[in-house]
Amino acid sequence: MKGIHDDGRADPAVARDVEHSLSQLGGLLEQQLESLCQGSLPAAVGLGERADQCVQGIVAARLLQTPHSADQWQRLERLYGQLRLALTAQREETLASLQAVRRGQRILRTYGNHLPSV
Numbered sequence: 829m830k831g832i833h834d835d836g837r838a839d840p841a842v843a844r845d846v847e848h849s850l851s852q853l854g855g856l857l858e859q860q861l862e863s864l865c866q867g868s869l870p871a872a873v874g875l876g877e878r879a880d881q882c883v884q885g886i887v888a889a890r891l892l893q894t895p896h897s898a899d900q901w902q903r904l905e906r907l908y909g910q911l912r913l914a915l916t917a918q919r920e921e922t923l924a925s926l927q928a929v930r931r932g933q934r935i936l937r938t939y940g941n942h943l944p945s946v
Contacts, residue, residue, distance in 0.1 A: 845889070850900045853882045857907040864914040 856879040863872040 849886050850904065853879060854903055854907060856882060857911055861911050861914055864918055869918060
């Protein structure tokens with residue numbers, strides 16, 4: 829691969845690109861997690877789209893095939909795990925709210941069926 833020496837070391841410019849791209853992705857995941865913690869799902873979705881574009885760029889440039897920091901990779905895995913937990917919690921809250929709305933609608937229909945027409 830271009831920018832990789834025979835001994836597996838990355839060219840310094842390639843190594844900087846890898847670190848920059850992975851750092852950028854980590855920053856986007858952190859922002860997305862913070863948005864979810866603040867209850868801002870639309871902001872989290874927008875950041876998710878930007879993170880997806882970042883991942884596509886990393887894959888297209890084959891940056892994951894270059895040597896990179898194990899610490900950086902562990903950070904991304906940790907953030908991804910936290911993000912999955914936060915999204916699961918958000919989904920559970922949304923489902924509970926939706927169920928409450930449906931219960932309310934059934935109650936209103938019941939009242940409406942028993943009230944005399946005016």
